[in-house]
Amino acid sequence: MLDRASNQSPLPPEIARRRTFAIISHPDAGKTTLTEKFLLYGGAIQMAGQVRAKGEARRTRSDFMQMEKDRGISVSASAMSFDYGQYRFNLVDTPGHSDFSEDTYRTLTAVDAAIMVIDGAKGVESQTQKLFEVCRLRDLPILTFCNKMDRESRDTFEIIDEIQENLAIDVTPASWPIGQGRDFLGSYDLLNDQLDLMERADRNKRAESIQINGLDDPKLAEHIPANLLEKLREEVEMARELLPAFDRQAFLDGTLTPIWFGSAINSFGVQDLMDGIGDFGPEPQPQSAEPRQVAPDEKTVAGFVFKVQANMDPKHRDRVAFVRLASGHFHRGMKLTHVRSKKPMAISNPVLFLASDRELAEEAWAGDIIGIPNHGQLRIGDTLTEGEAIRVTGIPSFAPELLQNCRAGDPMKAKHLDKALMQFAEEGAAKVFKPVIGSGFIVGVVGQLQFEVLASRIELEYGLPVRFEP
Structure with missing residues (x-):
């Protein structure tokens, strides 16, 4: 059986269950739709396209700025927190347009893993390649989701070869697609030996899973036409011979990526990917800092600002600093030291985000992302601690072009x-x-x-x- 993250962790349980990750892709590969389905299955929204609130005409809820809604591109990176099974997911949405890649670079300093979304018809595109290189500089583990398999797409081996060639990373299939385009039926789950069939009628419904006993199980013939079944058996046999098996350590080291094939708009493959993040994804990791590294299980709280967003609520002219907690157990009302100015700050109204909704954060743990409303005291790269003069490093600054x-x-x-x-x-x-x-x-x-x-x-x-x- 596979090595899953539920092994005994040395971290306190509340920290060990956190998964903080970003989604990266080329514009239009389906990142925003995937984000929305994550929120749907995390119970954060009730129907993809609108959040609990009255939700005006169906807009993707992580795109809150007027221009993003008008153009359908994600321009601001927002952070969303929700529970999924035993895990606490902190999903950081990155801008999808290439002009905003500097914001994305900063965002990638605040996460422990990334999901790379690629379009099944287009493969690895330029923006994906750039963002992947940033992940590589930080040795981030990467999970890959090959989207839009319900449309005409490229050959599965061709897609895997392209990732291996262009990105110089080993690929292991976590699932294998059955058919493509109109004939796309679903996928064979290689991690759990089960057949997942796509439901085309209800786009928000989870796929039907059929437990089978390997690829020779006669039950397969009841669900898959003979020509597709023969092709599936041949391809999976070849894949198992030619491609590496899943190895969690290689994945955590950033040298191997598991790939799932699916269709975000049809909700297909999304929950398998979410299970993958929970089961295999890294717990909150130590953060590089001067003069010493910060470990997540330290007793004292430390955090760093990786983004500042103005006017999230246009009525209030506010500024919110997005802070990744690097260590400790934070409580609302705590006094933290703003290391750059050496001044104390009482954090009385910290917020947790759900797309454009916010709620007061009574507490938060290492790995979480909280928002701190302020009047301009907090800048990108600032560190907050319980008194120690440490400075989290590695947040890039860019020269304008x-x-x-x-x-x-x-x-x-x-x-x-x-x-x-x-x-x-x-x-x-x-x-x-x-x-x-x-x-x-x-x-x-x-x-x-x-x-x-x-x-x-x-x-x-x-x-x-x-x-x-x-």
Whole structure:
């Protein structure tokens, strides 16, 4: 039987059950749909497409910013926490557009594992490859989900070969698809020797699982047409001969990725992937810091800011710092030291996130991600501790590649523009420079789309039309 994570862990049970991970993919590979199904099966939402609240027209609930809803791209990385079986999942959603990859790089410093989503028809695409390289720099374990198998897709061996060749990582199939496109019936679960059949009629229903005794079980012929069954037997036999078996240590070291084949929109393969994260995924890991590493089971609390998001609630002009807890057991109301300024901070209103919903966090453990509302004291890369002067390292800062002048449509409101740009600079969404001579601001970003996003947000959140000019 496979080595599962339920083996006795030296960590306290509350910390050991946490799984903190991100989902990475090329735009349009299906990451947002997969995120939504995770929330559905974690009991966080009742129907994919809307959260417990009244949920206006079905928007994906992790995409909260107006522009994300209009365009269907994830621009802000949000964090969502929910229980799944015996585990506590902290899912960090990463921006799906390439201009926002710097935000994604920072996000990957706050997680212990990543799920790589690839499109069955397109294989490994450029953005996936870039993000994979960042995961590799951090030795993050990676689980792979090959999505859209219910559409025309490439040959299974071809997809696996491409991952092995392009990403230089061993691949072990956790499931094997049966048919593809219109003929896609489901998959054979290689980890548990069972047949999973896709339900096309109800997109939110779990697949039917049929327990079988190996690939020679006569029961298979009752569910799979003869031609597909013969192909399945041949391919699985070849895969078992040619590809490595699952080895949890190799997976945790980041040298082997298990791959599941499925269809997120049809909810197929999603729960097997979630079981994989729970059973095989890493517990909260030690964090690199100066002058010493921080271990999750230390008695004192330490955490670091990996993202700042302004105006999550446009009515309140708030700023929320996303903090990954690196160690200890946090309680609401605790006084922590802000290491950069050496000042104490009372954390009285920490929040846990569920997409755009938030609730007060009465407590949190190492591995959790909490939001701390503040008025600009917390910046990306800051460390909070119970007094010790340690600084978590490894959060990257990027040089802008594009520079443009930013002017307010109404010159009388230039002061408001100053405030808006400073707020976005603290988020890490842009660098802002003030010329020595003349008025206006120069804004530096990594990708062109960021100018559009900034203009749209300044108008929406501050009621201030602006224009960017080269």
